[in-house]
Amino acid sequence: MSAKPQSQYCRDAQKGMGSPRLQASLHSLQNRFGKGAMTLWAEMDDQDMRRRVKQSRMKNLDHLDILLAELAKKVRARGGHVHFAENAQDAIDYTLEVARKNEVKRVVKGKSMLSMEIAIDSALQEAGMEVVETDLGEYIIQLADDKPSHIIAPCIHMDRSRIGELFTEKLGINYTDDPPSLTAAARKALREKLLSADMGLTGCNLACAATGHISLVSNEGNIRMATTMPPVHVALMGMERIVATLDEHRETVQLLTRGAALQKLSTYVSFVGGPSTSDDPDGPKEFHLVIIDNGRSKILADPEFREVLACIRCGACLNICPVYGRIGGHAYNSPYCGPIGAVITPLLDGINKHADLCKGETLCGACKDICPVQIDLPRMLAGLRQKLAYGSDRWNTKQHNPLEAYAFTLWRQVVSWSPLYRTGLKIARLCQRPFVGKNSMIKRMAGLASGWTDGRDLPPIAKKTFTEIWQKKHATAEVKLPMATKEDNNA
Amino acid sequence: MHNQTTFLSAIRTALGETPNIERSKSTFPKLFAAPDTAETLKKIRSRTVTERNELVKILLHNGNTLNISSHIVESLPEAADLVVELIRSTEPEFNYTKHVIMHDHPDIAALELWKRFNREAVTLHTTFSRDRQITDKTIASFIGITAPTIGVADSATVIQLTEPGRPRSTSLLPSLHIALLRRENIVADLAEAYALLRQKSHLDSFVFISGPSKTADIEAHMVYGAHGPRELHLIVLAEPELEK
Numbered sequence: 001m002s003a004k005p006q007s008q009y010c011r012d013a014q015k016g017m018g019s020p021r022l023q024a025s026l027h028s029l030q031n032r033f034g035k036g037a038m039t040l041w042a043e044m045d046d047q048d049m050r051r052r053v054k055q056s057r058m059k060n061l062d063h064l065d066i067l068l069a070e071l072a073k074k075v076r077a078r079g080g081h082v083h084f085a086e087n088a089q090d091a092i093d094y095t096l097e098v099a100r101k102n103e104v105k106r107v108v109k110g111k112s113m114l115s116m117e118i119a120i121d122s123a124l125q126e127a128g129m130e131v132v133e134t135d136l137g138e139y140i141i142q143l144a145d146d147k148p149s150h151i152i153a154p155c156i157h158m159d160r161s162r163i164g165e166l167f168t169e170k171l172g173i174n175y176t177d178d179p180p181s182l183t184a185a186a187r188k189a190l191r192e193k194l195l196s197a198d199m200g201l202t203g204c205n206l207a208c209a210a211t212g213h214i215s216l217v218s219n220e221g222n223i224r225m226a227t228t229m230p231p232v233h234v235a236l237m238g239m240e241r242i243v244a245t246l247d248e249h250r251e252t253v254q255l256l257t258r259g260a261a262l263q264k265l266s267t268y269v270s271f272v273g274g275p276s277t278s279d280d281p282d283g284p285k286e287f288h289l290v291i292i293d294n295g296r297s298k299i300l301a302d303p304e305f306r307e308v309l310a311c312i313r314c315g316a317c318l319n320i321c322p323v324y325g326r327i328g329g330h331a332y333n334s335p336y337c338g339p340i341g342a343v344i345t346p347l348l349d350g351i352n353k354h355a356d357l358c359k360g361e362t363l364c365g366a367c368k369d370i371c372p373v374q375i376d377l378p379r380m381l382a383g384l385r386q387k388l389a390y391g392s393d394r395w396n397t398k399q400h401n402p403l404e405a406y407a408f409t410l411w412r413q414v415v416s417w418s419p420l421y422r423t424g425l426k427i428a429r430l431c432q433r434p435f436v437g438k439n440s441m442i443k444r445m446a447g448l449a450s451g452w453t454d455g456r457d458l459p460p461i462a463k464k465t466f467t468e469i470w471q472k473k474h475a476t477a478e479v480k481l482p483m484a485t486k487e488d489n490n491a
Numbered sequence: 492m493h494n495q496t497t498f499l500s501a502i503r504t505a506l507g508e509t510p511n512i513e514r515s516k517s518t519f520p521k522l523f524a525a526p527d528t529a530e531t532l533k534k535i536r537s538r539t540v541t542e543r544n545e546l547v548k549i550l551l552h553n554g555n556t557l558n559i560s561s562h563i564v565e566s567l568p569e570a571a572d573l574v575v576e577l578i579r580s581t582e583p584e585f586n587y588t589k590h591v592i593m594h595d596h597p598d599i600a601a602l603e604l605w606k607r608f609n610r611e612a613v614t615l616h617t618t619f620s621r622d623r624q625i626t627d628k629t630i631a632s633f634i635g636i637t638a639p640t641i642g643v644a645d646s647a648t649v650i651q652l653t654e655p656g657r658p659r660s661t662s663l664l665p666s667l668h669i670a671l672l673r674r675e676n677i678v679a680d681l682a683e684a685y686a687l688l689r690q691k692s693h694l695d696s697f698v699f700i701s702g703p704s705k706t707a708d709i710e711a712h713m714v715y716g717a718h719g720p721r722e723l724h725l726i727v728l729a730e731p732e733l734e735k
Contacts, residue, residue: 025710025711028711029711032711059522062506063514063519063522064502064506065499065502065503065506065508065513065514066514066515066516066519066522067522068498068499068502069495069499069513069516070516070523072495078695082495083494084494084495084497084498084499085494085498086494086497086498086501090494134718135708136706136708136709136717137706137708140708140709153707153708153711154708155708155709156711159710160709160710160712163709179709179710179712179714180712180714182709183706183709183714183716183717184716186717187716187717187718188585190718191585191718194718195630209523210523210525211694213694219704219705219706219707219717220704220705220706220717220718220719221663221704221717221718221719221720222717222718224659224663224698224718224719225663225664225718225719228659228660228663229626229660239498239502244522244523245523245524245525246525246685246688246689247525247526247685249685250681250682250685254681263701264645264646264647264701265646265648265681265699265701266701267557267700267701267702267703267704267705267719268698268699268700268701268704268719269698269699270696270697270698270699271694271696271697271698272696273694273695273696274695274696276653276695276696277695279620279654279655279656280653280655280658280659280695280696281618281620281622281623281625281626281658282625282626282629282658282659282660283653283658283659283696291498293498293501297501297502297504297505298505300502300505300506301504301505301506
């Protein structure tokens with residue numbers, strides 16, 4: 001049913017669909033990376049790898065307390081600090097305290113969606129610090145005071161001329177829309193920031209419990225810079241981003257970089273196990289690992305949704321989703337967009353609040369097919385819709401639309417009593433007449449139903465139902481049918 | 492530690508375990524079980540020169556698709572010639588003088604680069620542990636030379652361990668990174684590389700490098716040299732006397 005005054009989701013989605021620039025970018029992105037990943041999976045020698053990694057991800061979730069304790073022990077043994085943060089505020093407070101103790105004035109960031117989830121940037125800025133994103137895409141987004149619209153390609157919605165104008169305005173360079181020149185300008189500007197920062201703030205792609213390392217992937221080298229040059233490194237880690245052994249790491253990280261950008265490995269995979277030792281001339285003198293729950297243990301506790309914590313945040317599902325491919329990332333209004341965002345955002349931030357997300361996806365199943373760890377997102381999207389339809393105490397979710405629920409209860413009554421259903425059909429056939437256009441299609445419906453015809457024409461209700469046609473044409477076959485069914489049941 | 496206790500209790504509650512009873516890893520031996528690497532290590536050690544040359548070929552081929560400039564040399568002086576040529580033909584990106592920073596490694600020292608620049612203004616630095624000015628020297632350098640511990644043919648990766656005299660920034664801050672890799676340190680794939688890594692008792696910080704720094708953030712247009720080196724030169728040292 002269509003919403004009368006449009007929701008933010010619908011407005012942003014329409015804005016996305018109305019932007020030729022975004023449509024072209026999304027199309028080429030999906031064409032290349034979405035199709036590419038599917039081909040990659042089909043041609044991979046080790047066809048069992050994805051299932052194996054998924055299995056290890058689930059096993060690790062079942063033993064998460066042991067793995068995290070082991071990781072913390074190993075990191076502390078090397079002189080690193082480990083803080084367990086129950087929620088966003090806790091993580092922010094801890095990071096602020098570290099920054100204060102070290103008199104931090106400038107923070108350089110490696111791309112981290114978790115940092116967006118807990119909204120740490122504004123907290124640092126309010127405390128008087130300069131916060132600089134160093135991933136080129138994220139830097140452009142930050143300069144433009146915009147929001148990222150893809151997990152891997154944050155500024156996919158901006159074209160080169162817009163970026164050129166932005167750089168002229170903010171970096172004071174002569175206008176150019178040449179990507180290498182623009183990249184060079186950012187390289188120069190960010191190098192200064194990276195070399196003079198007091199603190200590096202990153203996420204964590206995958207931690208390894210057995211060796212006590214976090215690992216970070218990047219192509220640009222900004223994350224290596226942010227974890228090497230400043231005297232303090234704070235890494236924010238979602239508590240589920242952990243593997244038990246190096247062998248699991250090897251397989252998982254390869255699925256991550258393949259899913260993300262079809263790479264066997266990203267240009268850099270860096271492993272950090274603590275602060276630099278006294279022999280190291282560079283590397284941070286202090287290393288802080290902040291392990292964050294912020295709603296994840298609630299997801300872990302629900303067998304229906306635990307699987308979503310197996311996600312390795314490669315963003316592959318964005319590259320194939322027909323909905324993301326049209327509306328773009330902004331409509332999701334979350335650090336996590338696309339199909340994964342449609343599941344994780346409501347679970348972390350409220351199912352009612354983000355009701356549009358799971359309803360907006362099509363349940364076509366493409367995200368499950370492309371997922372390197374075969375997460376059944378469609379099942380969970382349907383699960384979220386079920387929570388919205390009936391309400392859920394566990395998820396503190398109210399029935400989304402009682403009227404809709406009432407309508408469906410009524411509908412159930414109607415369809416399960418055939419005389420009433422048939423009478424209803426006859427009335428509907430009469431009522432639809434004024435709406436049928438020249439092309440024998442319904443062009444516009446009235447009131448609440450108008451949403452169905454806003455974007456397309458609908459075929460009218462047929463003159464005869466399938467059952468009526470069948471009975472007329474195959475009256476003789478009618479006798480055989482129930483028998484065949486009976487045999488099937490016995491078999 | 493207090494927050495750790497409550498945090499992990501919450502996880503145990505979520506998993507349906509007793510919240511206050513800590514689960515020990517010794518009770519779950521399978522959790523950290525890793526496949527035996529003895530066979531893999533034996534395979535790596537017993538490779539013939541022909542097999543190693545095959546790996547070099549694969550490494551170079553795969554590196555090529557990642558925009559790695561690769562060179563095979565038969566001796567250290569030949570490697571030195573290459574390096575000298577790169578130093579001469581490249582212009583500094585961030586300043587006007589030619590500084591080169593090198594890891595404290597016997598193979599790099601054996602290049603004897605200091606003998607090569609009698610009439611040119613090229614300053615060579617080595618990252619000796621005691622030197623407190625290494626960061627400044629690295630920032631000033633336009634070329635960084637390292638000798639990675641492991642090369643991986645399948646993914647065209649070099650693995651650089653952070654060790655005394657071998658800081659992280661040498662392969663990161665300069666515009667060009669030259670990696671000098673001995674043929675015998677090349678393995679077939681990541682499974683072999685990880686098996687070697689598992690052998691190391693002290694693994695503090697290390698990095699896999701598979702190509703020059705790059706970005707495609709502006710209209711998916713590939714640009715090399717985003718933050719790290721814009722060129723990666725891989726010099727494979729394949730000394731013929733080993734072929735006996």
